[in-house]
Amino acid sequence: MLTGKHILIGIGGGIAVYRVAELVRLLIRQGAEVRCVMTRSACEFVTPLTFEALTGEEVHTELFDLAGERTMGHIQLARWADAVVIAPATANLxxxxxxxIADDLLTTIMQVNDNPVLIVPAMNHSMWNSSATQENVEKLKFRGICFSGPEHGELACGEEGPGRLxxxxxxxxxxLPLISEQNLAGQRWVINAGPTWESWDSxxxxxxxxxxxxxxxxxxxxxxxGADVTFxxxxxxxETPDSIHRINVESAGEMLTGCREAAKGADLFIASAAVSDFRFSKLITEKLKRGDIEQLQIELTANPDIVATIASPGERPRHVIAFAAESSNHVEHARKKLDRxxxxxxxxxxxxxxxxxSASGWWITPDQIEQIDPLPKEKIAEKIIEKIMELQQ
Ligand SMILES: Cc1cc2nc3c(=O)[nH]c(=O)nc-3n(C[C@H](O)[C@H](O)[C@H](O)COP(=O)(O)O)c2cc1C
Incomplete structure (x- = not known):
């Protein structure tokens, strides 16, 4: 989702500057183009060279830069960005x-910028909790500016509290929500995922x-x-973002209950979980020991079919998407599953x-089979969401 996006990182003068290097690397790894603007104070902590080496781009530090401002650099940087991340955002910034106030390059860019802004504060907890900082945070939130953190924990000063980057x-x-089209806003989606555990003994x-x-x-x-997601x-x-309502389950039975409850009135259900088709007919409450039994016969019982239950009339969300993990004749088996x-x-x-x-596979609808070549799972997920959006039109 970050591929080709222009992210401007505004780096303030706090001890957490060194951690922003990791953010820059991660953004670039996920396909974003990153440029950095550092305040003079930020340059006291880490030199611009670190960010130049990571981004392969000039790091901007000065407003009154003869070469940069020949082309109105502060305006160009603001226009170049799809979003601005201020990290670490100092109490001063x-x-x-x-x-x-626009008295240096970063704050002047922020006066020009009309793209989404994410502020990531990092400071001592007393600085964060001070009434001045809190009033200023409220002012910015009131204007619709988003914040990430600060997180609670041990701080660089050795004290503990809210202040970590x-x-x-x-x-x-x-x-991501700030730079993505909110074309699923108003929809309620339920997605299941992961394996299930069926206990045999303790x-x-x-x-x-x-x-x-x-x-x-x-x-x-x-x-x-923008979808309201239950996972x-x-x-x-x-782990999943905090914006997602997550229900953790263990067994197929618990997964069925969780999905059924959540799917009531939902717009869409995606069954991506690898749910165990069987469970043990008898649960042994203690740990079975070697030598207790010479030969063991295990009896299994079929688990309820979650997809079929949720896709049945009366329960069915508007759209139901299933996954089929097959070891052979993938398309043939999946087509049968689609009809069944x-x-x-x-x-x-x-x-x-x-x-x-990574993964590869086939997207199969009643009138389409499209092969999807091997890609990292994040990219496969993007493709599947694109396909679902097409289906919904
Ligand atoms: C060692 C040291 C660490 C600092 N750490 C922080 C910090 O984590 N957060 C913060 O808001 N200010 C911190 N400051 C204070 C800022 O550097 C100072 O307010 C500066 O004016 C911020 O400038 P800027 O907002 O233009 O980057 C620190 C100062 C020093 C000397």
């Missing part, structure tokens, strides 16, 4: 932005190699596009994708 991943999660399980990575990417992207997650599924379960589309893929960072 927050105050200047609240009052529209948000993690780079969190900053990007907050940034320690052993029946599960799969699924990780829930693709499902959590789908949830994050849908949420960034029903099996064990070990990656009465879903709108299936993403068929190979069981070998489980546990891997």
């Amino acid at each position: 927050i105050t200047k932005l609240a009052y529209g 948000s993690e780079p991943e969190t900053i990007i999660e907050r940034l 320690v052993r399980l029946l599960t799969s190699r699924a990780t829930g990575t693709l499902g959590s990417c789908l949830a994050a992207i849908a949420s960034a596009h 029903v997650a099996g064990p070990g599924t990656p 379960k009465g879903v709108d589309a299936i993403f068929a893929n190979d069981t070998g994708n489980m546990g891997s960072a």
Whole structure:
């Protein structure tokens, strides 16, 4: 979602400057074009060279720069950006932005900028909690400016409280909705993901190699596009942005209950979880020991079919999208599943994708089969969301 986006990072003079280097790397890794503006104070902590080396671009520090301002550099930088991230946002910068003070390059750019802004404060907790800072934060929020953090924890000064710079991943999660078209606003989506655990005895399980990575990417992207997302997650599924209502479950039974409850009145259900088709007929409450039994016969019972239940008349959200993990004849099996379960589309893929960072597959609807070549799972998730948006038109 960041591919080709122009992100301007405004770097203030706080001890957390060094952590912004990681944010810059992550943005670039996710396809963004990044340029940096540092305040004079920021340059006291880390030299511009670090950010020049990371971005491959000149780092701007001075307003009265003869070469830069020959072309009105401060205006050009503001026009170039799709969004501005101020990190670390010092108490000083927050105050200047609240009052529209433009006495250096960064604050002057901010007076020109009319693109989305994300402020990422980092400071001592007393500085953050001071009535001056709090009043200025309220002023900026009132103008619709978004904040990420500060997070609570141990601070550079050794004290503890709110003041830590948000993690780079969190900053990007907050940034995505600001630069994404809100074309799913007003829709309620339910997505399940991950493996399920079926207990056999007090320690052993029946599960799969699924990780829930693709499902959590789908949830994050849908949420960034404005959907109200409920995410029903099996064990070990990656973390999801705070904007997502997450329900953690273990067994297929719990996943069914969670999905059924959430899907009532929803616009769309995506069944990406690798739900165990079977559970143990009898649960052994203690740990079975070697030597307790010579030969063991295990009896399994079929689990309820979550997709078929939710796609059935009376329960059905407007659209239902299923996943099919197959080890052979992928398209043929998936087409049968599409008809049998009465879903709108299936993403068929190979069981070998489980546990891997990339995937490939086929997007199958009643009148379309499209092959999707191997891509990182975030990119596959973007493609699937695009396909769903087409389906909804
Ligand atoms: C060692 C040191 C660490 C500092 N850390 C912070 C900080 O984390 N957050 C903050 O708001 N100010 C911090 N300051 C104060 C700012 O550097 C100071 O307010 C400066 O004027 C900010 O300039 P700027 O907002 O233009 O970058 C620190 C100062 C020093 C000397």
